[in-house]
Amino acid sequence: MDASVERALQTESDPRLFIGISTRDLNVQYASTDVLTNICLDARRGEILSIIGPAGAGKTTFLRSLNRMLDLDPDWQISGTVLLNGHSIYARDVQVAALRRKIGMVFSVPVTLPVSIYRNLTFGLNLKFDGRGQRDERVEKALRDAYLWEEVKDRLDEPAGNLSGGQQQRLCLARTLTLEPSVLLLDEPCSGLDPISTRRIEEALQQLKKDLTIVLVTNNVKQAARASDRTAFFLFGKLIEVQKTEDLFTTPREKQTADYISGRFG
Amino acid sequence: MRPDRIDRTRFTGGAMQGLTALACLIIIVIVAIIIGNIVLHGTEKLTWEFLSQPPRDHFTKGGIFPAIFGTAALVILMTIAVIPLGVATAIYMHEYAPKRSRLVHVVRLAIQNLAGVPAIVFGLFGVGFFIEFVGRGLDKGLYGGRLVYGQPAILWSALTMALLTLPTVVVATEEALRAIPASYREVAYSLGATRWQMISRVVIPQAAGGILTGGILAVSRGSGEVAPVMFTGAAYALPQLPTQLHHQFMELGYHVYVMSTQAFDVEATKPALYSTVLVLLLLTFLLNFTAILIRARIRKKLRDGR
Numbered sequence: 399m400d401a402s403v404e405r406a407l408q409t410e411s412d413p414r415l416f417i418g419i420s421t422r423d424l425n426v427q428y429a430s431t432d433v434l435t436n437i438c439l440d441a442r443r444g445e446i447l448s449i450i451g452p453a454g455a456g457k458t459t460f461l462r463s464l465n466r467m468l469d470l471d472p473d474w475q476i477s478g479t480v481l482l483n484g485h486s487i488y489a490r491d492v493q494v495a496a497l498r499r500k501i502g503m504v505f506s507v508p509v510t511l512p513v514s515i516y517r518n519l520t521f522g523l524n525l526k527f528d529g530r531g532q533r534d535e536r537v538e539k540a541l542r543d544a545y546l547w548e549e550v551k552d553r554l555d556e557p558a559g560n561l562s563g564g565q566q567q568r569l570c571l572a573r574t575l576t577l578e579p580s581v582l583l584l585d586e587p588c589s590g591l592d593p594i595s596t597r598r599i600e601e602a603l604q605q606l607k608k609d610l611t612i613v614l615v616t617n618n619v620k621q622a623a624r625a626s627d628r629t630a631f632f633l634f635g636k637l638i639e640v641q642k643t644e645d646l647f648t649t650p651r652e653k654q655t656a657d658y659i660s661g662r663f664g
Numbered sequence: 665m666r667p668d669r670i671d672r673t674r675f676t677g678g679a680m681q682g683l684t685a686l687a688c689l690i691i692i693v694i695v696a697i698i699i700g701n702i703v704l705h706g707t708e709k710l711t712w713e714f715l716s717q718p719p720r721d722h723f724t725k726g727g728i729f730p731a732i733f734g735t736a737a738l739v740i741l742m743t744i745a746v747i748p749l750g751v752a753t754a755i756y757m758h759e760y761a762p763k764r765s766r767l768v769h770v771v772r773l774a775i776q777n778l779a780g781v782p783a784i785v786f787g788l789f790g791v792g793f794f795i796e797f798v799g800r801g802l803d804k805g806l807y808g809g810r811l812v813y814g815q816p817a818i819l820w821s822a823l824t825m826a827l828l829t830l831p832t833v834v835v836a837t838e839e840a841l842r843a844i845p846a847s848y849r850e851v852a853y854s855l856g857a858t859r860w861q862m863i864s865r866v867v868i869p870q871a872a873g874g875i876l877t878g879g880i881l882a883v884s885r886g887s888g889e890v891a892p893v894m895f896t897g898a899a900y901a902l903p904q905l906p907t908q909l910h911h912q913f914m915e916l917g918y919h920v921y922v923m924s925t926q927a928f929d930v931e932a933t934k935p936a937l938y939s940t941v942l943v944l945l946l947l948t949f950l951l952n953f954t955a956i957l958i959r960a961r962i963r964k965k966l967r968d969g970r
Binding site: 503 | 762763845848851854856858
């Protein structure tokens with residue numbers, strides 16, 4: 399077995415109970431240039447896995463390979479395995495649209511559609527409603543889970559663009575949550591937000607992780623230290639190491655990790 | 665710096681400002697003369713009778729109602745034909761076609777060329793293709809050779825006009841599609857939209873304003889062109905209105921042409937001629953204005969998010 403696979407498996411507490419998302423020998427190329435090489439990494443339910451690394455390390459590419467957003471551009475080539483609860487998401491019979499409903503994504507810039515708050519929240523539900531519960535109840539629960547309900551409950555018909563940046567990002571989070579995904583992928587969700595909005599999102603994530611697998615890409619090393627259970631360090635398209643967050647920040651195994659978290663490069 | 669050089673640069677600057685301002689002034693004066701002349705001479709004969717009656721006595725009496733009706737009908741039919749075709753073409757090129765597609769390259773080239781073809785050539789194409797080929801074919805197939813569609817008709821004029829305005833609609837729609845942020849598409853996909861759901865629920869509503877701008881430009885162009893309709897369906901004089909797609913019709917632009925060149929006594933038709941031109945201008949403005957109102961309503965609907 400490849401050394402990186404072993405390293406990834408060492409972090410695995412009980413493989414029999416594994417529910418979450420995992421990659422094995424994931425290789426990604428863009429127009430024949432390597433972007434990710436041999437990534438073996440697990441994110442299990444009940445934890446927040448954060449991914450740190452300098453710009454160009456492949457963090458976002460990794461995240462977008464997990465819900466097949468890379469498929470949108472044919473110049474991306476993906477090989478290796480990505481498993482959601484043990485099933486390959488790149489298998490032939492997987493319906494991509496249905497898969498993306500199970501694996502929610504929040505982008506680095508809050509993108510609200512230019513319609514009302516309510517219509518933003520029901521956009522995903524209206525595409526294909528699975529019939530579990532009532533629409534309005536799903537919307538309310540998602541807003542509560544995203545810590546936004548109190549602020550918007552009386553103004554659901556207002557344009558989403560009226561909200562502040564921090565509120566918009568929580569709206570994007572809530573919009574994803576209406577679909578009751580089992581995995582949540584967050585791509586630098588707080589990069590443009592003030593500390594208070596950032597804290598609200600982090601608090602929401604702490605509550606959500608009980609029933610979810612959360613992968614958090616962040617450029618903010620402190621956020622990774624604060625908000626995640628395990629942290630993976632990426633550099634030049636490779637997974638350098640992954641450890642429990644406190645261990646990675648106190649006793650990193652690799653020199654490159656130590657250099658990065660102490661701010662010597664990147 | 666020598667004093668005379670300063671003077672020279674100051675002179676050049678002033679002269680340039682004057683020349684550019686003069687260019688603007690010329691445009692304003694020309695438009696004012698054209699519109700002023702038409703309004704001045706055109707209002708005299710512009711009565712309710714003129715607007716509501718068919719022409720009589722070699723165009724010197726009566727009105728131009730059939731031409732107003734015909735032009736409006738033509739433009740509406742043209743819009744019905746050109747918007748779906750143009751929008752579908754643009755959506756295929758921008759949303760469905762693979763990156764660096766050969767086909768899209770060829771289509772784009774064809775559209776650019778189409779935009780450069782003189783209007784009269786469209787008219788002749790309309791005769792050759794729509795009337796001779798499609799029309800005659802329909803007659804042979806459906807009417808046992810009886811002459812129904814194989815002759816000039818409002819349908820063929822509208823379709824010819826639709827071809828003429830097609831590049832405008834395609835280009836405007838493509839611009840509108842290009843203006844939609846990639847992030848909107850990504851959000852739709854990330855929430856589990858299929859490609860068609862993404863297009864129908866995000867792209868088309870967002871592009872609606874731009875698509876209608878293309879429609880407005882097409883309407884402006886279509887309501888003023890004469891060449892494409894003169895062989896394909898416009899009649900010299902026709903007191904009754906077109907009620908079927910295979911009927912001929914009167915058209916304002918063509919009516920102006922007929923009155924000013926083919927009338928029994930051109931001098932005697934002059935007052936009617938002026939009024940017809942005024943009506944043509946007003947009708948073009950009216951059609952434009954209606955389209956702009958529709959666009960404004962759609963934009964407002966989008967902005968309010970309902």
